[in-house]
Structures are given as structure tokens and as C-alpha cells.
Amino acid sequence: MSLTKVIKQEARALGFVAVGIAPVSDEQEAVGPGDGQPHPVQSPFSRRLYDRLTEWLRQGHHGTMAWLERTPEKRADPRQVLPGCRSIISVGMTYLTDHRANEQPGYGRIARYAWGKDYHKMMSNKLKQLEARISSLVPEAHTRSYVDTGPIMEKAWAERAGLGWIGKHSNLVSSDHGSWLLLGEVLTTLELSVDEPATDLCGSCTLCIQACPTNAIVQPYVVDATRCISYLTIELRGDGSMISPDLQQGMGNKIFGCDDCLDVCPFNLRAEPTHETTFQPSPVTLAPSLDELSRLDEQTFTTLFQQSPIRRAKIHGFQRNIAIAQHNKPRPTSLPS
Structure with a gap:
């Protein structure tokens, strides 16, 4: 069996339902000006990524996420992250479960990926195991x-590795797993057999x-994060005055993230639910009572969401989102006398 197949x-034995290999570049290195040291020549693919990212940043679509402005050339070229990188092993894990959120009035809505525990640690541990096996x-x-x-611009490399394509909502879509893949990658100096x-x-x-x-999808494949509910409820800091009235109205009952553009994708009809325990919802995330959550203090918030991605919004952002959802709650209509 070849090294790539092994x-x-x-990767599949570790629970990744999708795995593919993307080439980084087959171009030679050039000697950098003045220092006599080899520097990677940016490949046409990395150049396209760089141009796409810098144009998106120029339009201000990243909002307050200032870290995205730092070294865009590094984000576009993995060899500036791992010198000598030749291949990227892109992996995906489905987070779709066979549960349904409580959509009754008085309940908020939390994005599916945050129904369970924070996936970063679990997936990172699995990738460390994969790295150890490679070593x-x-x-x-x-x-x-x-x-x-x-x-790393992981969606672009996942597309190049054959895991799926970047849809018009700017998320990865898999013909097998729909819109419900969380991505990870291993950069390596190995030259592996690549996928289409x-x-x-x-x-x-x-x-x-x-x-x-x-x-928020201002044109196909382009999302203005400053209008995206995921950004507004998770990344944006500050009180309700930071969000315009029209955007607050559009947020509806969403208190952490948004799945609307993912839910409607026709390719989700092929997706199979996962049995991974990390993604299984809790009673709170599946049916988040707005009234009950509005009364959380900081200590209770920290304890309740200790292992949850919801911590990222912080107590003040979460309470702001809840207040907006409560304001958006449908008012009962009065019956004619």
C-alpha cells in the first residue's frame, strides 16, 4: 500500500469522513533579494488566493476581525507557515445530528456546530495522532x-483536495456530506499523491x-461578514447599538451563529448524521429558553458553557443577542371583540 493510501x-480510522490531498506547488524556489536565502515563489493558485483575500479585505467585509489583515501573503501560501511544505492533507468531519431544534416562540436558535462540545480540541487531538503516525x-x-x-485558507485547500467545492454561501459543500463538514488540515513536507x-x-x-x-451574501461566493448573523452574534463585540435596527430584525431568534444558508442546500439530502459524541446537543443548546438564559450571571454562563463554542461570544455578547431575540419574539395578536 502506498504512503498516501496509508x-x-x-485519517478515516480516526473518524474523518472525508480526506483528500492537495499539492501546494511544484515551482522552484528563488533566491531572495539581498539575503542570498531561498524564498518560495508564489504559485498561481496561491496568487489567486492572495488576490481574493486582499480584495475582500479592501472591501471591508471582515469588519472588526483585524487579525485577518495580518500577513495575507502568509495566509495564501502554506510554505510561509511550514517551510518546504509540499502537500496539504485536508480532512472533514460531519457534525450533522438527527436532532431538531425547538422552534417554538420563546426559544432562541443556536447554530448546529455549537450544539455539542467545542470540536477544536477533539479534532486537534485526532490530527496530532495522524501527525504521529506520519512521523x-x-x-x-x-x-x-x-x-x-x-x-490557512482551509476551504480553498479542501476544495483543491477534492473534499467539496466552495458554494455561493462561501462554505464548503460536499456531494456526499452536504454543508455539514468541519475542516482540518495537516501541512507536510512530503510529496504525496494528490486528488482531483x-x-x-x-x-x-x-x-x-x-x-x-x-x-449578507452580497454576490455569489462573496459574504460581507459585517451583515452575517454568525459574525454579528459571535465575533462582534459591544452592545446592541453596534448592530443596526435592520440587521437586528434580520437576526430573528438567533443567539449564536446561523444555519439558514446551510439548511437550504439541496446536497444536504444526502448527508448522514454523525454518532460522534462531541456533536450531540445538550437540552440547553437544542431548546435555549430566552427568558432563562437572560437571567444567567457570568459564573453560571462560564459553568454552563465550559466546554462549548458558545464561550466565544462571552457573557455580554450572548446577553445582547438574547435581548435582540426577545425583542424580535412574535407578539400575540389580539382577537377581535
């Missing part, structure tokens, strides 16, 4: 793994664009 087999097979190989935490890039199968479908309640 690595893929190990045992090829001791001289260098690797580095990330789950959302590194300067995925083909965009969105066609003329615009369901995700139509479904966005705040019109």
Missing part, C-alpha cells in the same frame, strides 16, 4: 496541523442567497 486510511512512517517528514486556528479538485455543482441554484435574512 495516511488516508489512518512513525517517515521520521524525516515535517508536519503541522490546524483546526480553524492557523493562517472538486467541481462546483451549484449551477444556477441561489437558494442560499435567498435564504440569508440579512442579505
